Amino acid sequence: MATQTFDAVVIGAGPGGYVAAIRLALLGQKTALVDREALGGVCVNWGCIPSKALIAAANLVEDMKHASNRGIFVEAPRVDIAKLREFKDAVVKKMVSGIGFLEKGNSVTVVKGTAAFVAPGAVEVTGADGAKSRIEAKAFIVATGARPIEIPGFPFGPDVWSAKEAVDLPEIPKRLVCIGGGVIGMELGTVYAKLGSQVIFLEALPQILTGIDPDAVRLVQKGIRQRGGAVHVSAKAKGYERRGDELVVKAEIDGKEQEIPCDRILCAVGFRPAPAGLGLDQIGVKLTERGYVEVNEQYRTSVPSIYAIGDIAGPPLLAHKASKEGEIAAEVIAGMKSARDWVALPAAIFTDPEIAVVGMSEDDARNAGYDPIVGKFAFGALGRAVAIDHAEGFVKVIGDRASKLLLGVTICGPEASDLIAEAALALEMGAYLEDVALTIHAHPTLPEAFMEACKAALGEAIHMLNRPERPRKAEAGAAARA
Numbered sequence: 229m230a231t232q233t234f235d236a237v238v239i240g241a242g243p244g245g246y247v248a249a250i251r252l253a254l255l256g257q258k259t260a261l262v263d264r265e266a267l268g269g270v271c272v273n274w275g276c277i278p279s280k281a282l283i284a285a286a287n288l289v290e291d292m293k294h295a296s297n298r299g300i301f302v303e304a305p306r307v308d309i310a311k312l313r314e315f316k317d318a319v320v321k322k323m324v325s326g327i328g329f330l331e332k333g334n335s336v337t338v339v340k341g342t343a344a345f346v347a348p349g350a351v352e353v354t355g356a357d358g359a360k361s362r363i364e365a366k367a368f369i370v371a372t373g374a375r376p377i378e379i380p381g382f383p384f385g386p387d388v389w390s391a392k393e394a395v396d397l398p399e400i401p402k403r404l405v406c407i408g409g410g411v412i413g414m415e416l417g418t419v420y421a422k423l424g425s426q427v428i429f430l431e432a433l434p435q436i437l438t439g440i441d442p443d444a445v446r447l448v449q450k451g452i453r454q455r456g457g458a459v460h461v462s463a464k465a466k467g468y469e470r471r472g473d474e475l476v477v478k479a480e481i482d483g484k485e486q487e488i489p490c491d492r493i494l495c496a497v498g499f500r501p502a503p504a505g506l507g508l509d510q511i512g513v514k515l516t517e518r519g520y521v522e523v524n525e526q527y528r529t530s531v532p533s534i535y536a537i538g539d540i541a542g543p544p545l546l547a548h549k550a551s552k553e554g555e556i557a558a559e560v561i562a563g564m565k566s567a568r569d570w571v572a573l574p575a576a577i578f579t580d581p582e583i584a585v586v587g588m589s590e591d592d593a594r595n596a597g598y599d600p601i602v603g604k605f606a607f608g609a610l611g612r613a614v615a616i617d618h619a620e621g622f623v624k625v626i627g628d629r630a631s632k633l634l635l636g637v638t639i640c641g642p643e644a645s646d647l648i649a650e651a652a653l654a655l656e657m658g659a660y661l662e663d664v665a666l667t668i669h670a671h672p673t674l675p676e677a678f679m680e681a682c683k684a685a686l687g688e689a690i691h692m693l694n695r696p697e698r699p700r701k702a703e704a705g706a707a708a709r710a
């Protein structure tokens with residue numbers, strides 16, 4: 229068996245692994261990057277990138293439908309899904325080849341095959357044709373990601389799609405039941421709703437998009453209802469059967485058994501780590517109770533030569549987190565004193581309206597011992613948002629009452645996913661509410677809403693009335709009793 233030797237080997241070429249390999253190479257390490265599938269991992273091949281291509285196309289359909297608000301009349305848009313799929317595939321292909329170009333240009337050796345550890349310093353790689361080779365290195369980064377969870381009663385197949393099938397756009401079903409009201413379920417369900425499906429969401433927990441500001445969630449739910457869909461919370465999907473031409477999902481909704489007829493089912497209840505077959509247990513790499521690889525703040529596992537990053541190293545399962553971790557692990561391997569020390573890890577949800585968050589919520593701030601002040605500014609009062617006919621939503625900032633330190637930001641509305649970058653920078657730089665409020669923002673632009681929300685928290689908003697803060701309910705009760 230042929231043996232190759234490198235300074236570092238990265239297993240998995242998703243946003244964690246491909247970035248780690250480039251960073252290692254930039255730091256002078258002789259690096260190999262192993263993946264059994266196309267470069268780019270889940271994110272590029274059937275996650276972030278293709279889903280956003282579909283979301284943008286679906287938004288265009290809706291913009292066309294609503295253009296009559298602005299006196300522009302178009303005939304009902306017709307979607308040719310084969311052509312849309314072709315476009316999406318071309319986007320993916322371009323990104324995958326770009327990564328290949330970057331790896332090659334940085335002198336990273338790309339190896340195609342499935343890797344498994346045979347020792348703490350060696351992996352065996354099996355190619356698609358069964359041929360095996362051995363790769364030795366002083367350090368390994370495991371970046372093998374996560375896989376969709378299959379639940380009892382809903383085996384993935386032509387009837388029941390995972391995110392992977394849903395992103396592939398096999399058809400636009402008339403009625404789609406989406407199990408799971410998390411980020412991926414809500415994003416993909418919304419795409420199908422905009423392309424013409426009636427979408428029924430079933431979420432087992434009492435709220436969709438757990439952890440997200442309820443004001444933002446309400447707007448997303450309103451949008452789903454307006455598109456003829458429905459959201460059921462506290463709803464457990466139990467199984468389904470085929471009856472003639474249709475599928476019937478059995479669910480317990482608020483304790484009552486119900487049957488929901490549909491044409492396809494999307495099951496998006498979460499992801500689980502994908503260490504299977506890597507041989508991590510044989511070489512003593514410790515996993516957490518939930519099956520993630522246990523790492524410290526430098527992404528070292530319990531085996532000194534092995535690091536783990538990205539989805540396999542634990543939540544949140546986000547591409548930019550995986551990439552940042554990849555850079556840190558690469559730097560540690562190259563002898564730098566890097567470690568996880570970020571303040572701001574933003575998250576963007578591409579629903580309608582979009583939601584993006586960074587830093588603490590009001591509850592997080594209270595739990596961390598702060599007395600939070602809140603500033604909220606509605607896009608309905610912002611010239612740019614009104615002018616582009618996307619004026620739904622708000623920016624909400626959380627600050628520390630005593631010091632006025634900015635603690636967190638939630639944006640719900642147009643381009644929230646882009647707008648959150650400024651908030652992330654502000655948090656990372658330790659900005660105070662005044663820093664943002666005093667920064668001149670170009671007019672008329674959407675980021676002015678962030679500036680105004682910070683001003684609102686200080687009682688200094690210009691484009692809304694500054695009302696004295698109402699006491700919180702518990703406090704109001706206590707005051708009445710006193």
Ligand SMILES: Cc1cc2nc3c(=O)[nH]c(=O)nc-3n(C[C@H](O)[C@H](O)[C@H](O)COP(=O)(O)OP(=O)(O)OC[C@H]3O[C@@H](n4cnc5c(N)ncnc54)[C@H](O)[C@@H]3O)c2cc1C
Pocket residue numbers: 239240241242243244245262263264265266268269270271272274275276277279341342343344371372373374391392395412502505506537538539540545546547548549550576
């Ligand atoms: C529909 C969808 C939409 C998403 N949208 C977003 C978004 O908008 N923003 C965001 O931040 N995140 C998004 N995500 C999540 C994002 O895709 C993941 O967080 C990200 O891909 C994780 O990167 P990773 O490098 O850890 O692993 P992955 O991207 O999962 O890559 C792992 C790679 O390892 C390879 N591999 C596994 N085992 C082996 C082995 N034994 N040998 C060789 N290769 C192996 C796999 O082939 C794969 O290519 C989305 C996910 C989905 C499914």
